[in-house]
Amino acid sequence: MSEDSVGLAAVTLLGVLEQVYFSLQVIYARRKFKVPPPSTAGPPAFERIFRAQVNCSEYFPIFIIVLWISGVFFSEALSCLCGLLYIYARVRYFQGYSESAEGRLDPLYSSARVLWLLIWFCGLGVLLSFCRVYLKLDLIKGLCAALGLV
Amino acid sequence: MSEDSVGLAAVTLLGVLEQVYFSLQVIYARRKFKVPPPSTAGPPAFERIFRAQVNCSEYFPIFIIVLWISGVFFSEALSCLCGLLYIYARVRYFQGYSESAEGRLDPLYSSARVLWLLIWFCGLGVLLSFCRVYLKLDLIKGLCAALGLV
Amino acid sequence: MSEDSVGLAAVTLLGVLEQVYFSLQVIYARRKFKVPPPSTAGPPAFERIFRAQVNCSEYFPIFIIVLWISGVFFSEALSCLCGLLYIYARVRYFQGYSESAEGRLDPLYSSARVLWLLIWFCGLGVLLSFCRVYLKLDLIKGLCAALGLV
Numbered sequence: 202m203s204e205d206s207v208g209l210a211a212v213t214l215l216g217v218l219e220q221v222y223f224s225l226q227v228i229y230a231r232r233k234f235k236v237p238p239p240s241t242a243g244p245p246a247f248e249r250i251f252r253a254q255v256n257c258s259e260y261f262p263i264f265i266i267v268l269w270i271s272g273v274f275f276s277e278a279l280s281c282l283c284g285l286l287y288i289y290a291r292v293r294y295f296q297g298y299s300e301s302a303e304g305r306l307d308p309l310y311s312s313a314r315v316l317w318l319l320i321w322f323c324g325l326g327v328l329l330s331f332c333r334v335y336l337k338l339d340l341i342k343g344l345c346a347a348l349g350l351v
Numbered sequence: 352m353s354e355d356s357v358g359l360a361a362v363t364l365l366g367v368l369e370q371v372y373f374s375l376q377v378i379y380a381r382r383k384f385k386v387p388p389p390s391t392a393g394p395p396a397f398e399r400i401f402r403a404q405v406n407c408s409e410y411f412p413i414f415i416i417v418l419w420i421s422g423v424f425f426s427e428a429l430s431c432l433c434g435l436l437y438i439y440a441r442v443r444y445f446q447g448y449s450e451s452a453e454g455r456l457d458p459l460y461s462s463a464r465v466l467w468l469l470i471w472f473c474g475l476g477v478l479l480s481f482c483r484v485y486l487k488l489d490l491i492k493g494l495c496a497a498l499g500l501v
Numbered sequence: 502m503s504e505d506s507v508g509l510a511a512v513t514l515l516g517v518l519e520q521v522y523f524s525l526q527v528i529y530a531r532r533k534f535k536v537p538p539p540s541t542a543g544p545p546a547f548e549r550i551f552r553a554q555v556n557c558s559e560y561f562p563i564f565i566i567v568l569w570i571s572g573v574f575f576s577e578a579l580s581c582l583c584g585l586l587y588i589y590a591r592v593r594y595f596q597g598y599s600e601s602a603e604g605r606l607d608p609l610y611s612s613a614r615v616l617w618l619l620i621w622f623c624g625l626g627v628l629l630s631f632c633r634v635y636l637k638l639d640l641i642k643g644l645c646a647a648l649g650l651v
Binding site for chain 2: 505507510539565
C-alpha cells in the first residue's frame with residue numbers, strides 16, 4: 202500500500218493544502234468585511250468567498266474518493282494527472298468566484314469535467330476488477346484477443 | 352487491495368453518483384426558484400432542497416468511512432448490503448424533504464439506523480482485529496471453542 | 502491492510518462517533534431554541550452550536566485523510582496520538598463555541614496545530630516513500646550513514 206500509491210498520496214496532500222488555503226481566505230475575509238462568527242451573512246463580496254469555500258469543501262471528499270478508486274482500480278498515473286487538473290481548476294474557481302458570481306462558472310465547468318472523467322475511470326476500473334474477481338474474466342485481454350492484437 | 356474490495360468500491364461509486372445527482376437538483380432548484388449564487392436564502396421549497404443536499408453531503412464522508420472500515424475489518428458483503436440500503440434511504444430522504452419538512456423524517460431515521468449498524472460492525476471489526484494483532488487472541492475461535500462448536 | 506492499520510481504524514471510529522454526537526447536539530438545539538428545519542437562522546446561542554457542527558464537519562474529511570496518509574506513510578503510533586489529541590481539541594472547541602464565540606478560539610488553535618503536525622508527517626512520509634520508490638533512495642538510512650550512526 203504505502204509503496205504503490207505514493208503518487209495518489211502526494212496529490213491528496215496537495216488537495217488538503219488547497220482546502221486549508223481556502224479556509225484561511227474565509228478567515229481573512231471575515232476580518233476584512235467585519236463578519237464575526239457565527240454569522241455567515243454579509244456583503245456579497247464576503248458571501249462569494251464564503252460560498253466558494255463551502256462548495257470546494259462539499260466536493261472535496263467526492264474528489265478524494267474518486268481519485269483513489271480510479272487510482273487503485275484503474276490507473277494511478279492518469280488519476281494523479283486528473284487530480285492535479287482538478288486542484289488547479291478549483292484554485293481558478295475560488296479566485297473567479299471571489300471576483301464575481303459569473304467568474305466562477307468557467308473553472309467550475311472545468312472541475313466538473315475532470316470529476317466526470319475520474320468517475321468514468323472509477324466505473325471502468327471497478328468493472329474490470331469485478332469481471333476479473335467474480336467472473337474470472339479478463340476483459341482487456343479478451344478485447345485484445347478479439348481485435349487480433351495478441 | 353484492488354482485488355478484494357471491488358464490492359466496496361462499486362457501492363462507493365454509486366454513493367458518489369447519488370451525491371452528484373443531489374448537487375444537480377440544487378442547481379435546477381436555483382434556476383426554478385430564481386435564487387442565484389452566492390445566496391442560499393429563498394422560498395421554503397428551495398431551502399428544503401438546499402438543506403437536503405447539505406445534510407446528505409455532511410453525512411457522506413461519515414458513510415464512506417464506516418462503509419470501508421466495516422468492509423475491511425468486519426464483512427465486505429454485509430457492508431455492501433448496508434451501503435445499498437443507506438443509498439436508497441438517502442434518495443427517499445431527498446425526495447421526502449423536497450416535498451415537506453415532515454417527509455424527510457421517516458427515511459432519515461432509516462438512514463440513521465443503517466449508519467448505526469455500520470458503526471457497530473466497525474466497532475466489532477476493530478475489536479476483533481485489535482485482539483488478533485495486539486493480544487494474539489482470536490475471539491471468534493475462542494467463542495466457538497467455548498460454545499463447543501469446534 | 503486489516504492487520505496493520507487497526508489503530509488508525511479505531512481512532513477514525515472515535516472521530517465518527519464524535520461527529521454523530523455533534524449532529525445530535527444540533528438536533529437538540531433545534532428543539533430547545535425552536536428552529537425547525539430547513540431554517541438555520543435563530544438566536545446566537547443556536548447559531549453558535551450550528552456553526553460549531555458545520556465547522557467540525559468541514560474539517561472532518563481533511564482530518565481523516567491526513568490521519569491515514571500520515572499513519573500509512575509515516576508512523577501509525579504518532580498519527581493515532583495526534584488523532585486522539587485532535588478529537589479531544591474538537592470536543593473542547595464544540596463546548597467552547599456553544600458558550601461563546603470567543604470560547605471557540607483556544608481549542609480551535611489547538612486543533613489547527615495538531616492538524617498542521619499531521620500535515621507535516623504526511624509530507625515527510627510521502628517524501629520518504631517517493632525517494633524510496635522512484636529514486637531508489639532511502640533518505641533515513643542515508644541520513645544515519647551521513648551522521649555516522651550506522
